């Protein structure tokens with residue numbers, strides 16, 4: 001079987017030759033019931049018996065891998081899919097640069113590699129848990145379907161990491177796979193591993209912000225892992241990236257459609273001052289300053305996911321050849337970084353200063369810089385362009401990287417979105433200028449009422465330009481009747 005053909009006959013669709021590996025097949029098949037229990041208990045609340053118009057991966061070639069059709073979510077074919085092998089692939093960076101890529105786990109790096117796979121794996125079910133209750137308030141059937149598409153694919157990404165754990169890490173891998181189903185987003189005793197994955201996603205604005213900002217961290221981290229010298233991880237992440245792109249589309253277009261509805265409503269009644277919040281809210285749309293505050297929140301929470309600016313873990317992962325830089329194979333340098341430097345923002349004597357540090361220790365910072373540039377261009381293209389086109393004088397801006405941080409250089413201080421340091425008292429006094437207040441959240445929550453008629457949308461979000469799979473505007477993306 002070629003590695004681009006997916007075997008659909010068994011319980012677990014795959015292009016990894018599961019049939020030829022009975023031990024692994026048994027391990028995965030015995031994990032499957034616990035997985036389904038997890039999906040039913042902690043996946044989407046309700047809607048499990050409804051038909052949802054979903055795409056399923058049926059191949060891993062660049063084109064035509066997706067098949068659309070109505071599926072009940074528990075019957076979704078969660079498969080194990082790796083991008084095709086690249087013949088003669090070598091390790092592209094670090095101390096092993098130029099050696100053949102590993103097909104088995106390099107013994108000396110086993111613990112580090114297992115940790116990276118586990119952390120990646122932990123985020124996937126976490127996001128499904130965070131989004132669990134959103135179905136009840138979907139602003140349209142189109143959005144409801146998009147939520148479920150994201151959920152089934154994040155769950156497939158869990159499968160992707162569980163495959164690596166079970167195939168390559170023996171008994172500890174099996175234990176980690178169980179733990180991935182046991183930890184729980186927001187749980188006091190057994191939380192998910194990374195901070196942002198324990199935050200609530202209480203409403204649809206939060207969902208779209210999450211898929212814009214936090215899924216974009218997923219994109220950057222998956223790109224870095226796709227460079228891995230451990231070839232099965234690289235191939236797994238390369239395929240995951242094809243799915244991730246759609247999740248970010250949902251986020252960027254979702255917030256873009258909210259912004260569009262707000263601007264259109266303001267123009268309709270002739271409000272040209274975006275800070276006239278009460279009048280804007282009275283139109284049943286979300287005012288732009290509240291959208292800005294939500295962006296401040298989600299951006300800053302997501303920056304924490306890059307770890308500390310200066311990190312020996314990141315240096316080790318690079319030197320070992322396990323985790324590269326964003327688009328490592330397109331960077332024009334020696335890919336070893338001995339003696340190279342990189343500028344990092346640091347807190348020195350109560351001031352934020354730029355300081356050159358060894359590039360190897362600054363790899364988290366570098367990935368974060370690439371992330372900020374990517375997020376910035378998304379904000380301009382998808383949100384600010386809509387506002388400018390509507391002729392409204394407002395720009396959504398990303399806050400300074402020192403704003404609202406819990407990890408790294410700026411964890412101990414407070415700063416406003418422009419990066420001006422604030423005393424603890426001033427921060428408390430002015431917090432609601434920068435971050436959503438309880439009242440802002442209550443207002444958004446009050447708008448969240450389900451719209452279930454095909455082709456209809458809640459007042460606070462504009463319809464999309466085109467349908468999924470080119471379906472017409474009134475397509476029934478989720479059959480609520482059964």
Ligand code: BYC
Nearest residue numbers: 119123127194195214215218221304305307308311313314
């Ligand atoms: N919260 O050297 P440090 C996605 C820990 S999202 C809690 O500063 P390092 C997705 C860290 O674990 C992408 N703890 O950082 C998106 C370490 O603890 P240990 C997920 C944190 O290790 C949406 C200690 O602090 N993938 O796919 O270089 C929906 C010192 O760490 C946090 C990955 O992240 C935090 N925020 O980097 C669905 C890729 N940050 O080990 C899915 C794999 C740091 O000393 N993970 N710590 O006990 C990694 O590459 C790294 O683990 C991190 C941290 C980049 C996350």
